[in-house]
Amino acid sequence: MDWETPVELFDALDSVFEFELDAAATAANTKCDNFISPQEDAFGVDWSSRVPAGSSVWLNPPYGRGVGKWLEKAYNESLRGITVVVLIMVRTDTNWWKDWAMRAAEIRLIRGRVHFERNGESGPATAPSAVLVFSEDLRTPAWTLVRLPRGN
Secondary structure, three states: OOEEHHHHHHHHHHHHHOOOEEEOOOEEEEEEOEEOOOOHHHHHHHHHHOOOOOOEEEOOOOOOHHHHHHHHHHHHHOOOOOEEEEEEOOOOHHHHHHHHHHHOOOOEEOOOOOOEEOOOOOHHHHOOEEEEEEEOOOOOOOOOOOOOOOOO
């Protein structure tokens, strides 16, 4: 539950998204000066009120049975005008993946296993990982309407 995001992975994403908030962190593992600690209860905090409009939020949620709740929160916060970028295990067979991950504007699959860090040690994830980008500004339709010429 307390494995830290690898610095190299975070830095690569931060160079693109310029994160203003780490939505699930402790003082020991936060990637941003502005973070929501377990004591604050991220589910009861309006993330969009903690950052300027149009900002990006980083989320590496605690893995476990509650991960769907985290994705639901990330999606709902994105509807308030922020971008929420989530590092998550790829579990396409779960309800939370189908219900929430598939609502992401982007799904970026990570080649190989992410090596998380804790207490100076590193260990590979037990499953593949992806980066989900929840953002209404980045959303493009998954389908397009094609009009056929008359007479066809």
